[in-house]
Amino acid sequence: MPELPDVEEFRKVLESCAKGRLIQRVDVRDAGVLHEVSVRRLRHALEGRRFGRPERHGKWLLAHTDDGLTVMLHFGMTGLLVCGRPGDEIEAHDRVLFTLEGDRQLRYRDQRKLRGLWLADDDSDVVRLLDGQGPDAMAVDREEFETALASHRGRVKTVLTDQSVVAGLGNLLADEILWRAGLSPTGRANALTEPERRRLYTHMRRTLRSAVTAGRVPPRDSWLTGHRDDPAPACPRCGTPLNRSRLASRTTVWCPHCQPDGS
The missing domain is CATH 3.20.190.10 (MutM-like, N-terminal)
Structure with a gap:
């Protein structure tokens, strides 16, 4: 997509x-x-x-x-x-x-x-x-991003891909950003601590800059995206087998070690 x-x-x-x-x-x-x-x-x-x-x-x-x-x-x-x-x-x-x-x-x-x-x-x-679209993910400032997360009770992966919250993030980007930030996709957005929200914003901006330069979400070996479709996908950071599930009708991939529930 x-x-x-x-x-x-x-x-x-x-x-x-x-x-x-x-x-x-x-x-x-x-x-x-x-x-x-x-x-x-x-x-x-x-x-x-x-x-x-x-x-x-x-x-x-x-x-x-x-x-x-x-x-x-x-x-x-x-x-x-x-x-x-x-x-x-x-x-x-x-x-x-x-x-x-x-x-x-x-x-x-x-x-x-x-x-x-x-x-x-x-x-x-x-x-x-464009009515109903949230701020562009490349342009949104940190305060607006953190306020939006804190006001939504949904799972953080679902909130990130909700175009009315922030516009531009899809399935691959959300999984990649959450993995880099060390946050479980199943956690509640409004339960994130302030340091977690800031970490998520920082990694969103960094991931977007790299992906825009590449012209796509690149399937690099050092990225989660580069391993999500492997026959036996493992975390490129720690080697733990990746979890795969459906969240809001989307295939969601994450590392249970790097992104523990409740983190």
């Missing part, structure tokens, strides 16, 4: 491929990925305009145009944003194609089509579509 680092990488793709370029044609190959906008309206609104500087909030990508419109993209479980040329072979899951001046083509590609594209008419429409 695309998480904050993946979407930040898509933002870079959009900026390098499309920023400042005229949108010559919009081809919607599957209208099932459009939300609150018709094919005709999307084409009429975008063709002849230019993409501006894109932004990201959590897992959302905001593709602004030069006249105040914004294409809002969410990648669900399997979405991608790729840059190519109009003559490139069309893939089976290419849903929307933006042909740009300079022989460029931006493609929204998604296998499962769980989310898709919205068109915001102005800033207030952007705010409406």
Whole structure:
């Protein structure tokens, strides 16, 4: 599933491929990925305009145009944003194609089509579509983060992946951050001590910086992520066999030694 680092990488793709370029044609190959906008309206609104500087909030990508419109993209479980040329072979899951001046083509590609594209008419429409999203995980300050944790009774893994609490963290990132912080995913968020909340914030920021640099949550040998899918997964820190369970319908992996219950 695309998480904050993946979407930040898509933002870079959009900026390098499309920023400042005229949108010559919009081809919607599957209208099932459009939300609150018709094919005709999307084409009429975008063709002849230019993409501006894109932004990201959590897992959302905001593709602004030069006249105040914004294409809002969410990648669900399997979405991608790729840059190519109009003559490139069309893939089976290419849903929307933006042909740009300079022989460029931006493609929204998604296998499962769980989310898709919205068109915001102005800033207030952007705010409406992002309503319910918490602060971006890369931008939230420590005080706001700690206050949010202290006010939620849910399990800390569930709270971290709740986009209304903090936007951008998904399953892999939450497991990685909790492992680095030495905190059990099953503990209650509001039961964390102040030092634990601060430790969690510090490791969230460090993990995000590394993952954004890599353009994904990297499966490195020194990371929990690099071992969660091993045949016999073991903690890269202490060698203890990893626990695996379902928490809030998500596969959760943790080290019972490094992340003991009640820690």
